[in-house]
Amino acid sequence: MQAKFLATRDALRKAKVADDTVKVLTLARAHAAFYETAKAQRGALDFPDLVARAAALLTQSGAAAWVLYKLDGGVDHVLIDEAQDTAPEQWAIVRALTGEILLRRKDRPHRLRRRRRETVDLFLPGRPARAAASGTRRLPGPGRGRG
Numbered sequence: 001m002q003a004k005f006l007a008t009r010d011a012l013r014k015a016k017v018a019d020d021t022v023k024v025l026t027l028a029r030a031h032a033a034f035y036e037t038a039k040a041q042r043g044a045l046d047f048p049d050l051v052a053r054a055a056a057l058l059t060q061s062g063a064a065a066w067v068l069y070k071l072d073g074g075v076d077h078v079l080i081d082e083a084q085d086t087a088p089e090q091w092a093i094v095r096a097l098t099g100e101i102l103l104r105r106k107d108r109p110h111r112l113r114r115r116r117r118e119t120v121d122l123f124l125p126g127r128p129a130r131a132a133a134s135g136t137r138r139l140p141g142p143g144r145g146r147g
Contacts, residue, residue, distance in 0.1 A: 055089045058096035
């Protein structure tokens with residue numbers, strides 16, 4: 001009798017969780033639609049929109065040469081803090097601006113919090129001697145491994 005009660009109680013809990021999940025997803029879809037409509041009405045862009053447009057500008061439209069010209073012929077260095085949190089679309093922007101990605105990482109203990117800190121330097125191609133001298137190595141690309 002107790003086993004039947006416990007099984008019924010578990011089934012009811014699972015049904016409640018499923019029902020609550022459907023309600024939350026319905027609310028989230030409505031909110032997302034409202035948010036997108038509000039952005040469109042105001043002509044506004046959020047951060048993901050800016051990243052997507054910059055990546056498209058530099059990788060799909062063939063405008064990278066013009067952008068580099070406007071940046072005075074190129075980018076010498078791109079320094080990225082918290083590189084592990086950089087999205088593939090953001091790496092596409094860096095790669096379009098620099099041609100390739102090279103990484104140098106140094107681990108140093110953080111005295112107050114005892115966390116590992118990483119210093120990441122990304123260099124342009126054409127600087128192999130500098131990269132080799134600094135202990136820099138080529139990354140296989142976003143999503144294909146970490147240093």
